[in-house]
Amino acid sequence: MTTAPRTARARAREEITRAIQQTARRHLGEVGPAALSLRAIAREVGMVSSAVYRYFPSRDELLTALIIESYDELGAALETADSSCAPQDAAGRLGAYAHALRRWAREHPHEYALLYGSPVPGYAAPPTTIPAALRVSAVILRIAEQAHRAGRHPAAARPLSEAETAGVAGVRSALADGQHVDDAHLVRWLQAWSLLFGQLSLELFGHLRGGILDDDAHWAQTIEQLQHDLGLQ
Amino acid sequence: MTTAPRTARARAREEITRAIQQTARRHLGEVGPAALSLRAIAREVGMVSSAVYRYFPSRDELLTALIIESYDELGAALETADSSCAPQDAAGRLGAYAHALRRWAREHPHEYALLYGSPVPGYAAPPTTIPAALRVSAVILRIAEQAHRAGRHPAAARPLSEAETAGVAGVRSALADGQHVDDAHLVRWLQAWSLLFGQLSLELFGHLRGGILDDDAHWAQTIEQLQHDLGLQ
DNA sequence: AGAAAGCGAGAGCGGTGCTCTCTCTTCGAG
């Protein structure tokens, strides 16, 4: 684990790579993923466009780096929010999660769109992004685990079909070691998660405009509803 | 209301406009909105790119036409599904709505992404698209109205905050004339709608991959849960 | 010290949206 690069060249490479990614990140936040131009980034960093290819083999690779960075940033924000609550306060933690999620998304709409909006045209997210993406869902899974451990169970969870019981195995195996959440409850938590992202996307992408006049109130209302549906208060 | 165009020129214009839009629609389905190329469309229609500008003043205008067309197609699919159920069968109608929505989205992923994914870069959907977009939500609102009329009310709907009561006015006013749904119930229906779009987007955009192994079962499970939460069965 | 690898610049390819000009056709009013 050599933290300091050996040669001057390696040191320069790290620095320039960072500069490119940093500039790219700024552009991403300003113009969005689809309009992100490698040439414009190169121009700002102060080199010719072809030189950038020494650092990122393609625009998509650069995009991948930005995706991972964004996932990590969002994940960190969620973790911070979560850990600011008492571990037993599942309702508070869910609220903090939802609040932090929406806050980050509204502060970084382009990044949110990159992560959870439609995929960019020819781009397929490589497996490298998966761990970073899981960080976001891991936080809410831990809240679900804690709530389950504390005997706080979703109300009116419908019994699962056989296929659904089998299908939810992927999520089940993502639980922390030694943790268990009833499948039917897990599915309700998943639906809560889907609702959060769904409502947030509808809001950010403008589909609630005209219908919902107070997005803050609507979000708070949904959190409150979820806290009850999940049996947290 | 002249259905037949007067002159040969007007007739040709209509026909060519239709041909361009039709080809654009095909391309949209194949390569997605961001990769949609006006030049490629022109090439296939058999004219030079600059000529297309006689018919659509910009690529965005063409995109707008495609958005409206897609909304209309989705709306029609939902209406057809809805009307294939007995009007009193609110649970069946909700199921049909959800089923048709997912079916259409999976058959037209690029169109779905165009409508409900992240907005394309510099593009802002003009107000022209709003009526078409409302067609999609109108269908489920009618189901909510009918359910409410029949005394089928969502279970455990949380009381609304003052702000939320005021904020939901936009949706309230979208109800059909003479119809009424309690605000708190309306919000639950809205959340159901958000959940449907949220879960569908997560599925289509690949965020459930690895976690949910059987998307069909998961969708069916969510529908069943919603039917109960909304008090439909 | 010399070979090898890394790196930046520049030119270039094929693509994009869009504009402008030129020519030809069609239309409608006198």
Add this chain to the structure above:
DNA sequence: CTCGAAGAGAGAGCACCGCTCTCGCTTTCT
């Protein structure tokens, strides 16, 4: 019926894009 206006297509061109390739120069490794 004529003639000017308007509509339509083609082509060239502008500024941009992602990406490739070559050519020198520098750093590194052997």
